[in-house]
Amino acid sequence: MAMVLYIGLLHRLLLACLVSSGLAFSAEYTFDVNILPHSPAVEIGKNFTATCSLAITSEATADDLIWYSTLKIIPREQYNKINTSAVNVTITITSETPSRLFCRVNKSKDTKDTYGIELHKGYPPERPENLSCVALQVDKRISNNVTCSWDTRKRGTLIETKTSLFFSSGDEEKEKEIKDADKHRGTVTLSIFPHHMNAKVWVVSENKLGKVKSDVLETEADRFAKTNPPFNVVAISEKQFPESLLINWSQPIKNVYVKLIYQIRYCKHGSQTWSEIPLEDTAREIQSFRLQYLRPYTLYITQVRCKMFREGFGYWSDWSRNATKMTPEDKPKSKPDLWRTINNTEGSNRKTMHILCKDPELSNGRIRIFKVKMQSLPWKEVVVNRTGSEDLAVDLRQIQDPRGIIFVDVIACNSVGQSPKASLKIPRNPHQFPPVNKLMWKSDKGQLLIEWQTPNVSAGGSPPKHNLTEYVVQWVSGKDGKMDWQRENRSTLKTFIRGDLENFIYYNISVYPIYSDWIGQPVTIPAYLEQGAPSQPPSIKQEYLGSDNAKLVWTDIPQEKQTGFIVNYTLYYFTNESDVQAITLPANTYSYHLKTLSSDTNYWTKVKSSTIKGSATSPVHMFKTAKYAPGEVKGIVVGACLGFLFLLLGITILCFYKWQSIESKWWPTIPNPENSRIGTWTPDFHLKNEPPKENTLVDVSVVEVDMLDGKSVFEEDRAGLPLKKDKYLSEEHSSGIGDSSCMSSPRQSVSDSSHSSDEGGDLGETAAGAVQYSSVVASQGYKGQNPNAAAHGQPLPPQQQQQQQTTPSFSRSESTQPLLECEDGGGDTPGSSGQSRLLSPGGGYRSKTLDHGSARCAEERGEQGSAVLLRFWPGDQACQQSGAQDAAESPEFLEAVPASHCMTKLVGYRPQ
Numbered sequence: 001m002a003m004v005l006y007i008g009l010l011h012r013l014l015l016a017c018l019v020s021s022g023l024a025f026s027a028e029y030t031f032d033v034n035i036l037p038h039s040p041a042v043e044i045g046k047n048f049t050a051t052c053s054l055a056i057t058s059e060a061t062a063d064d065l066i067w068y069s070t071l072k073i074i075p076r077e078q079y080n081k082i083n084t085s086a087v088n089v090t091i092t093i094t095s096e097t098p099s100r101l102f103c104r105v106n107k108s109k110d111t112k113d114t115y116g117i118e119l120h121k122g123y124p125p126e127r128p129e130n131l132s133c134v135a136l137q138v139d140k141r142i143s144n145n146v147t148c149s150w151d152t153r154k155r156g157t158l159i160e161t162k163t164s165l166f167f168s169s170g171d172e173e174k175e176k177e178i179k180d181a182d183k184h185r186g187t188v189t190l191s192i193f194p195h196h197m198n199a200k201v202w203v204v205s206e207n208k209l210g211k212v213k214s215d216v217l218e219t220e221a222d223r224f225a226k227t228n229p230p231f232n233v234v235a236i237s238e239k240q241f242p243e244s245l246l247i248n249w250s251q252p253i254k255n256v257y258v259k260l261i262y263q264i265r266y267c268k269h270g271s272q273t274w275s276e277i278p279l280e281d282t283a284r285e286i287q288s289f290r291l292q293y294l295r296p297y298t299l300y301i302t303q304v305r306c307k308m309f310r311e312g313f314g315y316w317s318d319w320s321r322n323a324t325k326m327t328p329e330d331k332p333k334s335k336p337d338l339w340r341t342i343n344n345t346e347g348s349n350r351k352t353m354h355i356l357c358k359d360p361e362l363s364n365g366r367i368r369i370f371k372v373k374m375q376s377l378p379w380k381e382v383v384v385n386r387t388g389s390e391d392l393a394v395d396l397r398q399i400q401d402p403r404g405i406i407f408v409d410v411i412a413c414n415s416v417g418q419s420p421k422a423s424l425k426i427p428r429n430p431h432q433f434p435p436v437n438k439l440m441w442k443s444d445k446g447q448l449l450i451e452w453q454t455p456n457v458s459a460g461g462s463p464p465k466h467n468l469t470e471y472v473v474q475w476v477s478g479k480d481g482k483m484d485w486q487r488e489n490r491s492t493l494k495t496f497i498r499g500d501l502e503n504f505i506y507y508n509i510s511v512y513p514i515y516s517d518w519i520g521q522p523v524t525i526p527a528y529l530e531q532g533a534p535s536q537p538p539s540i541k542q543e544y545l546g547s548d549n550a551k552l553v554w555t556d557i558p559q560e561k562q563t564g565f566i567v568n569y570t571l572y573y574f575t576n577e578s579d580v581q582a583i584t585l586p587a588n589t590y591s592y593h594l595k596t597l598s599s600d601t602n603y604w605t606k607v608k609s610s611t612i613k614g615s616a617t618s619p620v621h622m623f624k625t626a627k628y629a630p631g632e633v634k635g636i637v638v639g640a641c642l643g644f645l646f647l648l649l650g651i652t653i654l655c656f657y658k659w660q661s662i663e664s665k666w667w668p669t670i671p672n673p674e675n676s677r678i679g680t681w682t683p684d685f686h687l688k689n690e691p692p693k694e695n696t697l698v699d700v701s702v703v704e705v706d707m708l709d710g711k712s713v714f715e716e717d718r719a720g721l722p723l724k725k726d727k728y729l730s731e732e733h734s735s736g737i738g739d740s741s742c743m744s745s746p747r748q749s750v751s752d753s754s755h756s757s758d759e760g761g762d763l764g765e766t767a768a769g770a771v772q773y774s775s776v777v778a779s780q781g782y783k784g785q786n787p788n789a790a791a792h793g794q795p796l797p798p799q800q801q802q803q804q805q806t807t808p809s810f811s812r813s814e815s816t817q818p819l820l821e822c823e824d825g826g827g828d829t830p831g832s833s834g835q836s837r838l839l840s841p842g843g844g845y846r847s848k849t850l851d852h853g854s855a856r857c858a859e860e861r862g863e864q865g866s867a868v869l870l871r872f873w874p875g876d877q878a879c880q881q882s883g884a885q886d887a888a889e890s891p892e893f894l895e896a897v898p899a900s901h902c903m904t905k906l907v908g909y910r911p912q
Contacts, residue, residue, distance in 0.1 A: 032054065032055030033052060033053070033054055033055070033065075033103060033104075033105060033115045034052070034053050034055065034115075035050060035051065035052050035101075035103055035115055035116070035117050036050065036051045036053075037050070037117075038117060039117055039118045039119075039120065040117070040119065040120065041120040041121075041122060041159055041207075041208035041209055042093045042119050042120065042121055042122075043093065043121075043122065043123060043124060043209050044093050044094060044095055044121050044122065044123060044158075045092075045093065045094070046092070046093060047090055047091070047092050047093070048090070048091055048092075048093050048119070049088055049089070049090045050067075050088060050089055050101060050103075050117065051082065051086055051087070051088040052065050052067065052086065052087055052088070052089075052103035052115070053082075053085050053086035053087075054085040054086070054105070055085075060105050061084045061085065062081050062082070062083065062084050062085055062086055062087040063081075064105050064106060065087050065103055065104070065105060066103070066104050066105075066106050067079065067087075067089040067101070067102070067103055068102050068104075069097075069098040069100065069101055069102065070098040070100055074089055074091065078090055078091065089101075093119070093121055095121070097119070097121065098119075099118060099119050099120075099121065100116050100117070100118060100119065101116060101117050101119060102114055102115065102116040103115050103116070120159055120208070121158065121159075122157050122158035122159030122207070122208075122209060123155065123156070123157045123158060123159075123209065124157070124207065124209035124210030124212070125157055125161050125163075125205035125206060125207050125209075125210060125211065125212050126152045126153050126157075126205065126212065127152075127205075127212040127213070127214060128150035128151070128152055128163075128184075128203040128205065128212075128214035129150060129151050129152070129214065129215075130150055130151045131148060131149075131150045131201060131202070131203060131214050131215065131217045132148065132149055132150075132217070133146050133147065133148040133149075133167075133201055133217065133224045134146070134147055134148075134224050134225075134226050134315060135147075135193055135221075135224045135225055135226065136226050137225075137226065137227045137228045137252065137253060140253060140254065141193070141253070141257060142193045142195070142225045142227075142253075142257065142258070143193065144189060144190045144191065144192050144193045145187050145188070145189050145190075146167060146187065146188050146189075146190060146193075146201075146224055147185065147186070147187045147188075148165055148167070148185065148186060148187075148188070148201055148203075149184060149185040150184055150185070150203055150214060151184065152184060152205075157207055157209075159207055159208060159209070160207060160208075161205055161206065161207040162177070162205070162206050162207065163177070163178040163186075163203065163204070163205045163206075164176065164177050164178065164203070164204045164205075165177075165178060165186040165188060165201070165203055166200075166201065166202050166203070166204070167188040167190070167199065167200070167201050168199065168200040168201075169190070169194040169197055169198065169199040169200070169221060170194060170197055170198075172190065172191065174188045174189070174190065176188045193221065193225075194221040195221065195222055195257060196220065196221075196222060197220070197221050198218065198219070198220055198221070199218070199219065199220070199221040199224070200216050200217070200218045201216070201217040201218075202214050202215070202216045202217065220313070222258065222308060222310075222313055222314065223308075223312070223313045223314060224314075225258055225308060225313075225314050225315070226307075226314065226315040226316075226317060227252050227253050227258060227260065227306060227307070227308075227314075227317050228252040228253070228317055228318075229252065229304070229305050229306065229317040229318045229319060229320040229321075230249040230250060230251060230252055230262065230304045230305070230306055230317075230320050231249070231250050231252060231320065231321075232248075232249055232250040233247065233248070233249040233302065233303070233304050233320045233321060233323040234247070234248045234249070234323055235247050235291075235300070235302050235323040235324065235325035236248065236325065237325050237326060237327055237328055238328065239328045240328075241328070242296035242297070242327055242328040242329060242330035242364070243292065243293055243294050243295070243296055243327065243330070244290055244291055244292045244293075244294055244327070245266075245290070245291045245294060245300060245302065245325055245327060246288065246289075246290050246291075247264060247288060247289050247290070247291060247302050247304065247323065248287065248288045249262075249287055249288070249304050249320065250287065251287060251306065252306065252317070255285070258308050258314065259285065259308065259309040259310075260285065260306040260307065260308065260309060261279070261282065261283045261284065261285075261306065261307060261308075261309045262282045262283075262286060262289075262304055262305070262306045263276065263277070263279060263282060263304070263305050263306070263316070264276070264277040264282060264289055264291070264302065264303070264304050265277070265302070265303055265319075266291055266300050266301060266302045266303075267300070267301055268295075268298055268299065268300060268301075269298075269299035269300065269301060269324065277289065277291075283309070285309070294327050295327065295362070295364070296327050296328060296329055296330035296364035296365065297326065297327060297328070297329045297330065297363070297364050297365040297366070297414075298326065298327050299324060299325070299326045300324070300325060300326070300327065301322045301323070301324050302322070302323040302324075302325075303319040303320050303321075303322060303323070304319070304320045305317045305318065305319050305320060329364060329365035329366070329414060329415055329416050330364035330365060330416055330417075331364060331365070331414065331416040331417025331418065331419070332360045332362060332363050332364055332365070332367070332412050332413075332414060332417070332418065332419030332420075333360070333362035333364055333419070334360040334361045334362040334363075334419065334420065335360055335412075335419055335420040335421060335422035336357050336358060336359060336360045336367075336370065336410050336411070336412040336419060336422045337357065337358035337359070337360070337361070337422070337485075337487065338355070338356075338357050338408065338410050338422040338423070338424045339356050339357070339358075339393070339424070339472065339474075339485055340353055340354065340355050340356065340408070340424065340426060340519070341353070341354045341356060341483060342354075342402070350400060350401055351400075351401055351402070352398055352399070352400055352401075353398070353399040353400075353402045353406075353426075354395050354397075354398055355372070355374075355395070355396045355397040355398075355399070355408055355424075356393040356394065356395055356396065357370055357393060357394050357396050357410050357412075357422075358392075358393050358394075359412060360412050360419045363412065363414065363419070364414065364416070365414035365415060365416055366414055366415070367384055367412045367413065367414055368383070368384055368413060368414060368415065369381050369382065369383055369384065369412075369413040370382045370384060370394060370396055370410055370411070370412055370413070371410065371411040371412075371413065371418070372396045372397060372408070372409070372410050373408070373409040373410075374397065374406065374407065374408055374409075375406070375407055382394065382396050393484070396410065402426070403428075404428055405425070405426065405427055405428050406425075406426040407423070407424075407425055407426075408423070408424045408425075408426070409421050409422070409423050410422045410424075423517045424517055424519070425516075425517045425518045425519070426519055427518055427519065430519055430520060430521045430522075431521050433466070433513065433515050433518055433519070433520030433521055434455040434456055434457060434513070434520065434521060435455060435511075435513065435520060435521040435522060435523045436452040436453060436454065436455050436471070436511050436513055436523050437452065437453040437454070437455065437456065438451075438452060438453045439451075439452045439509075439511055439523045439524075439525050440452070440525075441509060441525060441527040443528070443529055443530060444496075446529075446530075447496045447497065447529075448496065448497040448501055448507075448509075448527060448529050449494060449495075449496055450473060450494060450495055450496075450497065450509060450511065451493065451494040452471075452493060452494070452511055452523070453493065454468070454493070455468065455513050455520065466515040466516045466518055467515065467516055468490050468513055468514070468515055469490055469514050469515065469516055469517075470487055470488065470489055470490055470514045471487070471488045471489075471490070471492065471511055471512065471513055471514065472485055472486075472487055472488075472511070472512040472514060472519075473485060473486050473487075473488060473495065473497070473509070473510070473511055474509070474510045474511075474512065474522075475497060475499060475501075475507045475508065475509050475510070476507065476508045476510075477502075477505060477506075477507060478505060478506030478507060478508070478559045478560060479502070479505045479506070479560055484499045486498055486499070497509075501529040502529065503528075503529050503530035503532070504528065504530060504531065504532045504535075504563035504564070505528070505529070505560075506526060506528060506559050506560070506562065507526070507527050507528070507529070508524055508525075508526055508527075509524065509525055509526070509527050510522045510523065510524040511523055526565070528563075528564055528565070531563065531564030531565065531611055531612055531613045532563040532564055532611070532613045532614065533563065533564070533611060533613050533614020533615060533616060534557055534561060534562050534563060534564070534566070534609050534611060534614070534615065534616040535561050535562075535563050535616070536557055536558065536561035536616065537557070537607075537608075537609065537616040537617055537618040537619070538554040538555055538556070538557055538569075538607055538609050538616075538618050539554060539555050539618055539619075540552055540553070540554040540605060540606065540607045540618050540621045541553060541554070541621060542621075542623045543591065545623060545624075545625060545626055546597075546625065546626055546629050546630065547597075547599035547600070547625055547626045547627065547628055547629040547632070548595065548596060548597050548598070548599055548625065548629070549593060549594060549595045549596075549597055549625075550593075550594045550597060550603070550623060550625060551591060551592070551593045551594070552571065552573075552591060552592055552593075552594065552605060552607075553590060553591040554569070554590055554591070554607045554618065555590070556590060557609060557616075562609075562611070563611070563613075564611030564612065564613055564614075565587070565611060565612070566587040566609050566610065566611060567587055567610055567611060567612060568584055568585060568586060568587055568610055569584070569585045569586075569587065569589060569607055569608065569609055569610070570582055570583070570584050570585070570607065570608040570610065570615075571583045571584075571585060571592055571605065571606075571607050572605060572606050572607070572608070573594060573603055573604065573605040574603070574604055574605075575598075575601060575602065575603055575604070576602070597625050598625065599625050599626065599627055599628075600624070600625060600626070600627040601624065601625050602622060602623075602624050603622065603623055603624070603625065604620050604621070604622050605620070605621050605622075605623070606618050606619065606620045606621065
């Protein structure tokens with residue numbers, strides 16, 4: 001029993017070793033399974049066959065074996081049953097094939113054995129091709145280190161490959177193992193380089209999938225030699241040979257080892273195009289050579305190299321160091337490049353023509369003087385003082401406001417001689433020489449290409465003798481105004497600008513056809529070598545604001561800031577409540593009128609300028625629409641003014657047609673005061689006993705009513721009032737008494753006083769009413785001034801009865817015209833200065849203080865002595881008799897007696 005356990009354990013250990021070495025993997029050890037081959041190297045693209053076998057077939061057979069990879073189970077159609085214990089499988093190896101392949105026993109669900117192998121995919125080694133070797137010069141001899149290289153396919157082997165380099169010469173054979181197969185080169189070190197001896201070289205590559213050997217390179221060892229370049233290379237110029245340079249050098253190795261031939265090349269300074277001397281001119285042992293047919297006064301760079309003289313032997317050495325030299329000067333062989341430009345003078349409308357000239361293309365030296373001749377004028381020399389490039393144009397002459405045809409001839413001179421003459425003919429009207437057609441441009445690989453078509457000569461009417469000879473292409477920089485030009489022959493229809501153009505700079509390109517020195521009509525287009533986004537945005541502002549519209553304007557971006565052609569503008573505007581609105585406008589638009597806006601609303605706006613390479617957006621600008629449109633406010637004002645004018649016109653027309661009614665209402669007709677005789681009626685005037693005349697005015701007196709006591713007085717005399725109440729109680733028909741020229745102080749009538757007293761009104765406010773006038777008419781029916789006595793039936797004294805018969809009666813005028821300004825004196829107040837004479841009803845007089853205005857007016861009038869203001873005094877009988885007696889005895893009594901002697905109140909008119 002112990003022996004059985006020992007054998008089983010030993011068997012299991014053996015299987016574990018197989019699994020750990022990559023030969024087999026097992027999950028369970030119930031069955032002994034073996035897979036052949038063990039971890040093979042397989043070639044990609046070919047079929048691979050593996051065999052799985054059972055050691056013991058008592059519990060399982062070949063039918064229980066299953067093949068599968070990491071990804072899937074292999075179909076049984078690919079199986080091949082060898083016997084009851086073995087089965088093999090065939091698969092095609094690809095780059096996607098899993099690197100592991102498994103075989104398992106799957107007799108039941110409980111019993112499962114799994115084994116596997118590792119697949120090493122790859123390719124067999126490739127045969128080295130194009131084997132070559134080289135031995136470089138070290139010091140004065142060829143080195144004993146030979147370096148060989150070869151080519152193989154770039155796919156690689158993907159598995160470990162050994163490559164070896166073999167070199168055999170005479171009795172010596174060297175092998176060099178190349179560890180890094182991807183280098184495809186190796187170096188073999190010899191004891192000495194075998195000059196004039198044969199050598200064999202080959203390469204061997206080997207891996208698990210195969211072994212290959214290259215072709216054997218068998219040749220003379222000198223074929224592998226590569227010398228150093230010649231040294232001490234020198235170029236020599238000779239004044240008598242302006243078109244040649246002499247080149248000298250030294251050989252790098254002695255002829256005893258290697259015999260050499262040489263090769264020479266040269267180019268102009270700054271050029272990348274080399275010119276080589278043919279080998280038949282230098283294929284011999286030489287150490288100098290003369291370069292010919294060079295351009296005078298030109299800097300040249302020369303190089304030399306060498307190799308073994310035998311054809312097919314050795315390698316060309318590297319080129320020597322540069323030998324630089326300038327050829328001698330010679331007289332110019334071509335005419336100068338003559339041109340003209342016309343510029344506008346700043347600050348005026350005048351034009352200035354500049355005659356410009358460049359050095360001849362074949363100047364063959366430094367141009368020191370230009371000789372200029374214009375029209376029939378003598379030759380004039382212009383000395384050239386250059387400090388920069390030789391291509392800079394020289395301004396030979398300036399012509400202000402050129403007129404007519406201009407002929408210019410120029411000759412360039414250097415230290416050796418002078419050039420042929422260049423002529424330029426500037427016509428009065430260049431339109432008689434037709435321009436080119438369809439001028440176009442495009443940027444091509446960092447250069448500006450210009451294309452055009454030939455002019456239509458028949459349509460331009462050019463004379464047949466003036467043939468098209470060449471073109472002049474001119475360009476002007478928009479950055480600094482720098483101008484340059486180049487000439488092209490008549491067969492050229494497209495060319496690259498040969499000047500130093502800058503990116504993002506605007507250029508004006510013009511093409512001029514030249515007709516036998518006559519300048520034709522140009523065609524000009526703008527162009528950019530390279531475009532970009534604008535470097536500066538436009539600035540926007542509002543030009544006009546309304547209630548529902550606004551006009552926005554923006555400035556054009558300066559030309560130097562555009563960096564490209566503006567293709568369009570995009571206008572954005574928005575409010576706080578709405579989305580952004582965008583409007584795309586053409587490139588030549590610099591304003592836009594926004595409509596259907598909201599009144600009294602803030603708007604934000606910005607504008608974006610775009611080129612084909614980008615855009616630039618202006619800062620946001622805010623504006624606010626007006627609350628009212630300008631027309632609305634103006635319409636309201638104009639409407640109001642028109643309404644007022646129409647109203648005023650209607651009133652004027654109404655007044656015109658109703659003038660008589662208005663005049664009679666506001667300006668009634670009154671008697672002329674000049675016809676009144678009231679001024680001659682005074683107490684001192686003795687009236688004659690004449691029969692009264694009807695409608696005769698003999699005197700005027702002022703009847704005043706005491707505004708403080710008018711009511712009592714009126715009530716006292718109400719019974720004796722002979723006048724009609726309606727007549728005297730009406731303010732419109734009441735009149736005042738007084739002189740037409742002086743008695744202008746407004747007084748209130750008896751009727752007004754009574755009426756005012758009855759209604760309780762303010763007498764002070766109505767005292768300035770209409771002024772009453774009275775006429776004194778001689779009448780025998782005058783009943784005196786004391787109505788109280790007549791009312792009580794008392795007989796009058798004889799004296800009063802006599803006076804009653806001779807005193808004129810009073811009749812009222814219906815006039816309500818105000819008195820003159822000088823007659824208006826408010827002298828009825830108790831404190832006034834001046835006095836008035838009062839006529840008492842009994843025939844006496846009392847003096848009353850007058851205001852200074854009334855007194856002064858009376859003095860100014862001067863009518864029959866002193867003007868006297870008469871008032872009827874309603875005093876008692878005693879006072880009346882006393883006053884009459886005093887007046888008869890002394891007229892001055894009237895001036896001495898105060899108004900308060902008989903009555904302290906102002907008196908009013910008493911009925912007559």
